[in-house]
Amino acid sequence: MAASALSFVRNLCWRRICEIRQVQPVCIPSVHLHMTAATMQVSQKDFEKAQEQLKLLKNDPGNETKLKLYALFKQATEGPCNSPKPGMLDFVKKAKWDAWNSLGSLSQDNARQEYTKLVSSLISAESAGKKKDTSPKESSHGGYETLIVTTDNNITKIMFNRPDKKNAINHKMYREIISALQEAAKDDSTIAVVTGNGEYYTSGNDLNNFSNVQPSEMKKVAKEGAELLKEFVGSFIDFPKPLIAVVNGPAIGISVTLLGLFDVVYASDKATFHTPFSQLGQSPEGCSSYLFPKIMGSAKANEMLLFNKKLTAAEACALGLVNEVFPDSTFQKEVWARLKAYASLPKNSLAVSKQLLRNMEKEKLHAVNSQECEVLTERWLSDECLNALVTFFQRKSKL
Numbered sequence: 548m549a550a551s552a553l554s555f556v557r558n559l560c561w562r563r564i565c566e567i568r569q570v571q572p573v574c575i576p577s578v579h580l581h582m583t584a585a586t587m588q589v590s591q592k593d594f595e596k597a598q599e600q601l602k603l604l605k606n607d608p609g610n611e612t613k614l615k616l617y618a619l620f621k622q623a624t625e626g627p628c629n630s631p632k633p634g635m636l637d638f639v640k641k642a643k644w645d646a647w648n649s650l651g652s653l654s655q656d657n658a659r660q661e662y663t664k665l666v667s668s669l670i671s672a673e674s675a676g677k678k679k680d681t682s683p684k685e686s687s688h689g690g691y692e693t694l695i696v697t698t699d700n701n702i703t704k705i706m707f708n709r710p711d712k713k714n715a716i717n718h719k720m721y722r723e724i725i726s727a728l729q730e731a732a733k734d735d736s737t738i739a740v741v742t743g744n745g746e747y748y749t750s751g752n753d754l755n756n757f758s759n760v761q762p763s764e765m766k767k768v769a770k771e772g773a774e775l776l777k778e779f780v781g782s783f784i785d786f787p788k789p790l791i792a793v794v795n796g797p798a799i800g801i802s803v804t805l806l807g808l809f810d811v812v813y814a815s816d817k818a819t820f821h822t823p824f825s826q827l828g829q830s831p832e833g834c835s836s837y838l839f840p841k842i843m844g845s846a847k848a849n850e851m852l853l854f855n856k857k858l859t860a861a862e863a864c865a866l867g868l869v870n871e872v873f874p875d876s877t878f879q880k881e882v883w884a885r886l887k888a889y890a891s892l893p894k895n896s897l898a899v900s901k902q903l904l905r906n907m908e909k910e911k912l913h914a915v916n917s918q919e920c921e922v923l924t925e926r927w928l929s930d931e932c933l934n935a936l937v938t939f940f941q942r943k944s945k946l
């Protein structure tokens with residue numbers, strides 16, 4: 548009941564509380580009851596000054612502190628609580644009454660002293676906080692070569708950062724994305740966002756991942772590549788918080804197929820969505836062989852995954868792969884304002900809801916991922932795939 552009373556109190560307006568000078572809490576420890584005369588030097592003037600200072604506080608000190616202030620104020624001005632106990636369902640009044648009553652026989656002098664001390668500590672904490680605010684709010688996660696990872700406003704942003712290579716995903720980036728997701732799963736953020744630095748979201752798998760491999764090594768490299776891919780896609784399947792893609796530009800290959808594993812996808816109108824698997828002698832991954840037909844229906848999924856159809860952002864949105872498309876000129880501003888609002892929602896509620904939605908399909912998704920990786924291992928050893936790669940490197944062919 549105390550907890551629910553406090554949650555009702557949470558809705559009390561802080562200004563109003565200040566106006567009526569309702570203040571403070573609960574356990575004034577016994578030390579206050581044994582104050583010496585020397586410590587009881589708070590004059591009526593100091594007490595009144597504290598009341599004025601309290602009105603200048605900018606930040607809401609929280610319900611517990613407000614109840615403490617309320618109780619001490621009442622004790623200081625009226626003495627011990629003698630009013631009748633409010634009914635159980637009058638949560639706000641009852642929480643205030645409980646706080647005041649908990650002060651027992653604390654003297655009015657001591658209550659004034661405690662009230663003044665508490666206000667002074669709140670003022671000091673606020674001005675210390677203001678000084679701290681001058682340092683950058685955004686915290687940057689070091690140690691990444693191919694990503695920029697930051698946390699700000701309860702959002703962990705994972706940004707592909709190889710703009711001169713159109714953010715192509717090399718082996719290092721695959722591993723770093725896995726680590727960044729693991730870190731984001733455990734950090735204080737409420738949501739995680741994946742986006743690209745520069746003009747591209749990402750051009751997908753770095754085709755150099757397959758170059759410079761001796762023929763005798765091909766099998767081993769294909770097997771290791773598939774293991775890495777399986778772990779990579781698995782980390783998206785298992786990610787426990789809401790995961791949002793902010794598709795700032797063209798997206799190719801695996802960066803498109805993975806979108807089915809995001810909770811929300813926002814795109815600039817400059818974004819395109821291209822999965823040129825058959826052109827590359829390869830096959831779909833990222834659970835797209837299962838999720839794309841579910842998202843957009845088989846006919847449309849077939850055009851994309853079999854016949855390399857490139858979608859505009861508007862087309863991807865109409866098919867349900869993208870939630871919303873924004874004009875490129877306002878994309879960042881609009882999307883980040885929205886994400887900031889999402890990230891202020893209750894963190895645990897979002898996480899359990901996300902997990903509830905994902906858990907229905909998790910086993911199936913891992914099975915699909917395994918199967919797709921198995922097929923790809925074979926594809927990477929095929930002549931069709933090798934010829935496509937040779938063509939890319941010979942003429943730096945463009946899609």
Ligand SMILES: CCC/C=C/C(=O)SCCNC(=O)CCNC(=O)[C@H](O)C(C)(C)COP(=O)([O-])OP(=O)([O-])OC[C@H]1O[C@@H](n2cnc3c(N)ncnc32)[C@H](O)[C@@H]1OP(=O)([O-])[O-]
Pocket residue numbers: 711712713715716750751752753754755776799800801802823824827829832943944945946
């Ligand atoms: C593992 C699971 C299976 C995954 C499947 C997939 O993702 S399938 C999808 C696989 N993805 C593809 O098939 C896409 C292949 N890439 C392309 O078709 C084109 O590069 C483009 C259309 C992305 C951009 O054309 P543009 O004329 O605007 O720019 P530009 O070409 O001058 O590029 C600038 C530099 O970036 C380089 N680079 C870019 N992307 C890649 C890459 N993926 N790889 C390697 N390098 C890449 C490019 O070589 C160049 O390097 P340079 O010469 O400066 O040393």
